[in-house]
Amino acid sequence: MTALTTVLTNIDAIFRKELQSYFKSPLYFVIAGFFWVLTALFLLLIAQNIIEQAGQMDAGRQLGQSGSPVDVPNLVLQNFLSVMGSILLFVLPVLSMNLYTEERKRGTLELLATSPITNWSVALGKLFAVVTFVITLIFPVALLELYLLSTAKPALPLQIFWVGHLGLVLLAAAVLSIGMFISSLTDSAIMAAFLTFVVVLLLWIVNALGQALGGVLGDALNQLSLLKHYSTLSQGVLDTPSLALFLSYIFLGLFLTAQSIDLFRLQQS
Amino acid sequence: MIDVEHLGKVYGSTSAIQDVTFQAQPGEILGLLGPNGAGKTTTMRILSGYLPATQGNAWIAGYEVHENPMAVRQRIGYLPETPPLYADMTVENYLNFVVKIKGIPAGDRAAKVESALERCSLQEKRKVHIRKLSKGFRQRVGIAQAIVHDPPAIILDEPTVGLDPRQVIEVRNLIKNLAGQTTVILSTHILPEVSMTCDRVAIINKGRMVSSGTLDDLMRQLAGGTRYELEVEGDRSTIAEQLQRVEGLSSLDWLAPEDLPAQHHKLRVSTETNQNFGKQLSTALVNANLGLYELRRVGASLEDVFLQLTTEELTPENPGAETSGLPSESSGEEASRVEAMNLPPAIEPDGPSKEIKS
Incomplete structure (x- = not known):
């Protein structure tokens, strides 16, 4: 086997192993159920709310009041993506908490560390698997959105839909990558989930500070804010700096994970 | 095949092993014998590439473990103290996963897994989730994991610990069957285990090599x-x-x-x-x-070690359990050996070692 196929085989092996364990664990079914019920509820509420508002404004315009026409499907999609992003941010720490803590507790890290597989392959396989799980979470909801949006006239350009959901997946991947690093630092899943949630809170704080503070500092925080870049993508703007930022966060998480696994081994007594 | 030279490992300020040197020839079973806490696990972890050594070198099949970690990892099977198992996988899926990350080409994987299942008598458990297996079966899955890719060197850390006497015999037979094609290093603190399974033995105590050779050599040294x-x-x-x-x-x-x-x-x-x-x-x-x-x-240090070793496997609640499953001739031989080891004749009342230095 060439070096590349070896690497791909290894990533694939980890990917399948991880995915298999998600679909056997009741925890993940509970998470999925919780996520689907909550998002479907919000989707309907938001759609109803905005349609009502638009109706009122239409009525107002007919009575001679000023106001521009409302792009209902676009508004529904953006509001909903923002809400779904927030719900997901609560779910992600729970998804990433077991990525490495379990391997550490059960001693299976010793198997991985003595097999001809690199830390990078392990981390990538794990990240792909957990992101795939997130995609399976989002998929049915996205179908529901598509169904709702298809009733709109004029139809919403599908690019907005695709770019928005790509943004959602990238946001999830970035947070999961950092969460994976955190889970590689501790034996305790609760600790890993808690610390990852703290990171999520920090994301919100950075975002809020970036908006509140003006000037260079505010600008810098805005540039680093995952949520700011997520909202750019959710408007359907396929913005290169935003993509680059998401990929940088993902890379950072992978890099730190690969390093911490070695460090943990060297320091172990 | 396996060459260990002056290996040392320091954790912070305490030294876990010092100047450990031994060799294992191709196809032989080497027992790393020592009381609990002697540094056996540390030595094995260094050999497997899991831990870096602070001093010295170890070669496996001609590759130094730190210079060429990936080459070494491809050539070893390693069973840590606790078998590294994924509880929610079936035995078969687990071995399929292991054989894949050990770098076996796709076409050979099924045959290797099949052979490992057979050698470890796990065929009937192939569809069972590891979570549901008894400790003895889990240990066998652990060994299957170490041999599934047919590595030239196998490192087994206390492979029979915690098993009931019947399972112990099964695991020992399994290990004995590996000899010839594979070099095996196993660690143990149970003296009879060495005489039953190993061709040669390296004795380690408090992180230092005490002696190495065939068991007969060591017995001669002792007696x-x-x-x-x-x-x-x-x-x-x-x-x-x-x-x-x-x-x-x-x-x-x-x-x-x-x-x-x-x-x-x-x-x-x-x-x-x-x-x-x-x-x-x-x-x-x-x-x-x-x-x-x-x-x-x-030789006094050897006596020291032997006194700390578990010289028999009989427990008060369970007398005769170990020997019951063995062929009578070998159990008789073992029993007399154990007795001899219990009473090393060379011990003197005035302390085990004397030193005069100018």
């Missing part, structure tokens, strides 16, 4: 009289002449360590009786006006 190591300054023939006058001396070997000053000689002498003849030795040398720089009884 066969008293030995002294000496460092003497003077003419070689004069030394020999003086020592040969000591009554009861049966052998005299010249040792040649590298860092000896000129005119200094190191030698080992022994008697077949267990009589302590240190006094006669020193008197003879000093009377001949030879410089005696070191006089040390050896």
Whole structure:
């Protein structure tokens, strides 16, 4: 086997192993159920709310009041993506908490560390698997959105839909990558989930500070804010700096994970 | 096949192992024997590449474990103290996963997994989730994991610990069947385990090598009289002449360590009786006006270790359980050996070692 196929085989092996364990664990079914019920509820509420508002404004315009026409499907999609992003941010720490803590507790890290597989392959396989799980979470909801949006006239350009959901997946991947690093630092899943949630809170704080503070500092925080870049993508703007930022966060998480696994081994007594 | 030279490992300020050196020839089973906490696990973790050594080198199939970690990882199977199992996988899926990350090409994987299942008698459990397996079966899955890719070297850390006597016998037979094609290193603190499974043994205590050789060698060392190591300054023939006058001396070997000053000689002498003849030795040398720089009884450290080892596997609640499943001739032989080990004849009331240094 060439070096590349070896690497791909290894990533694939980890990917399948991880995915298999998600679909056997009741925890993940509970998470999925919780996520689907909550998002479907919000989707309907938001759609109803905005349609009502638009109706009122239409009525107002007919009575001679000023106001521009409302792009209902676009508004529904953006509001909903923002809400779904927030719900997901609560779910992600729970998804990433077991990525490495379990391997550490059960001693299976010793198997991985003595097999001809690199830390990078392990981390990538794990990240792909957990992101795939997130995609399976989002998929049915996205179908529901598509169904709702298809009733709109004029139809919403599908690019907005695709770019928005790509943004959602990238946001999830970035947070999961950092969460994976955190889970590689501790034996305790609760600790890993808690610390990852703290990171999520920090994301919100950075975002809020970036908006509140003006000037260079505010600008810098805005540039680093995952949520700011997520909202750019959710408007359907396929913005290169935003993509680059998401990929940088993902890379950072992978890099730190690969390093911490070695460090943990060297320091172990 | 497996070469370990002057291996040392320091954790913070405590040293876990020091100057550990041994070899395992292709196809043989080497037992790493020592009491709990002797440094066996640390040694094995270094060999497997899991931990870096602070000093020394280890080669497996010609590859140094730190210079060429990936090459070594491809050539070893490793069973840590706790088998590294994924509880929510079936036995078959688990082995399929392991064989894949061990770098076996896709076409050969199924056959390798099949052969590992067969060798570990796991065929009937292939569809069972590891979570549901008994400890003995889990241990077998752990061994299957270590042999599934047919590595030239296999490292097993306490493979029979915590198993019931029947399972112990099964696991030992499994290991014995590996010999010939594969080099096996296994660690244990149970003395009979070594005599039943291993061709050679390396004994380690408090992080240091005590002795290595075949078990018979070691038994001879233990039972066969008293030995002294000496460092003497003077003419070689004069030394020999003086020592040969000591009554009861049966052998005299010249040792040649590298860092000896000129005119200094190191030698080992022994008697077949267990009589302590240190006094006669020193008197003879000093009377001949030879410089005696070191006089040390050896073998005593071996006795120390043996006393700490588990010399039998019978528990008070469970007498005879271990031997019940064994063929009668071998169990008889084992029993007498165990007895001999329990009472090393060379122990003296005045302490196990004497040292005179100038």
